[in-house]
Amino acid sequence: MTSETSNPPTPDQIRRAPKVLLHDHLDGGLRPGTIIELARATGYDKLPETDADKLGTWFRDAADSGSLPRYLETFAHTCAVMQTKEALFRVAAECAEDLAEDGVVYAEVRYAPEQHLEAGLTLEEVVEAVNDGFREGERRAKAAGHRIRVGALLTAMRHAARALEIAELANRYRDNGVVGFDIAGAEAGFPPTRHLDAFEYLKRENNHFTIHAGEAFGLPSIWQALQWCGADRLGHGVRIIDDIEVAEDGSVTLGRLASYVRDKRIPLEMCPTSNLQTAAAASYAEHPIGLLRKLHFRLTVNTDNRLMSGTSMSREFEHLIDAFGYTLDDMQWFTVNAMKSAFIPFDERLAMINDVIKPGYAELKSEWLFRQTASTSGSVGTQATA
Numbered sequence: 001m002t003s004e005t006s007n008p009p010t011p012d013q014i015r016r017a018p019k020v021l022l023h024d025h026l027d028g029g030l031r032p033g034t035i036i037e038l039a040r041a042t043g044y045d046k047l048p049e050t051d052a053d054k055l056g057t058w059f060r061d062a063a064d065s066g067s068l069p070r071y072l073e074t075f076a077h078t079c080a081v082m083q084t085k086e087a088l089f090r091v092a093a094e095c096a097e098d099l100a101e102d103g104v105v106y107a108e109v110r111y112a113p114e115q116h117l118e119a120g121l122t123l124e125e126v127v128e129a130v131n132d133g134f135r136e137g138e139r140r141a142k143a144a145g146h147r148i149r150v151g152a153l154l155t156a157m158r159h160a161a162r163a164l165e166i167a168e169l170a171n172r173y174r175d176n177g178v179v180g181f182d183i184a185g186a187e188a189g190f191p192p193t194r195h196l197d198a199f200e201y202l203k204r205e206n207n208h209f210t211i212h213a214g215e216a217f218g219l220p221s222i223w224q225a226l227q228w229c230g231a232d233r234l235g236h237g238v239r240i241i242d243d244i245e246v247a248e249d250g251s252v253t254l255g256r257l258a259s260y261v262r263d264k265r266i267p268l269e270m271c272p273t274s275n276l277q278t279a280a281a282a283s284y285a286e287h288p289i290g291l292l293r294k295l296h297f298r299l300t301v302n303t304d305n306r307l308m309s310g311t312s313m314s315r316e317f318e319h320l321i322d323a324f325g326y327t328l329d330d331m332q333w334f335t336v337n338a339m340k341s342a343f344i345p346f347d348e349r350l351a352m353i354n355d356v357i358k359p360g361y362a363e364l365k366s367e368w369l370f371r372q373t374a375s376t377s378g379s380v381g382t383q384a385t386a
């Protein structure tokens, strides 16, 4: 017998399901209308479009190039309008609001403070403006009937040379809104070992970090991120698939690195739509997430850049549900994985899982039992309409 809970969730259920987001860039998630207003207010005149809908489409198309360096060029426009305290506050507040509206209950949102200094702000002023914005967004979300908690991850750019400075900044703000550290930017030619001093510093401080690795570049990047740098999580990590062999009879063999990642329960921050745009995967159906989920890697689902990918957490799940037939149980599995892998303290993660995530899914999974039907005869399970 199949119960209704083995059916694919509806778009409305997907949106209402509690979701956890670990990999989302603040400068990759602005509302198009906000970019236009901020550009006008600050005199930035290089936007390719001045109509919000057209600008949204421009970002998606420009990011759809099949190349990570080209994808990253689009951030020049978003960073250009995020150079004042007011702009950073607004973008951060709207980010928290938009995520909450989409059913995200916990998010770690990252950005590179060094990219927001052009108008004279200090690194500290950047962090504080973003923190204040997140708190404001949490308040607005609460007033609108949503609950969300947002932590910041401070990113250092891998082509630059400020990683240690940003790691120290992350450590200074660790009890004040910042939950960890990351490096991002073009991967090929910029190995994470360039920034070993930053990672060693954070380890000495018992702090947490994730590294973008295994997206545009393969296994050596993942290996360095884990075995040289000691990353707690991998941003993307999708190319771990190169160390997994599937034989014609369906049997699967894991190489040493893939085994290590699975055995040590290293969280992989999967971003399916972003991977399609940078050609790290060919289609949703062929995305390695399908096989990695079957093999029980510690997988999480993420947005990466909601603006450039025209996406949201709900959209990412919709694509995966279409491609792989996932159910609410699968969504819960991804969500609990993400919460287990978050950088906030263990007791808080556990409370989120037990008091927010599991009850949220239990509620959704039991809805069919209470659905009203036109007819009062027959079995509820088979007669119910959506």
Ligand SMILES: O=c1[nH]cnc2c1ncn2[C@H]1C[C@H](O)[C@@H](CO)O1
Pocket (backbone or CB within 6 Å): 025, 026, 027, 028, 072, 075, 079, 110, 111, 112, 115, 155, 184, 185, 186, 212, 215, 274, 304, 305
């Ligand atoms: O998917 C990505 N890979 C590498 N770097 C990225 C990705 N998405 C965004 N970034 C970069 C561009 C942003 O300006 C920076 C900080 O958020 O991080």
Ligand SMILES: [Zn+2]
Pocket (backbone or CB within 6 Å): 023, 025, 184, 212, 235, 304
């Ligand atoms: Zn990213």
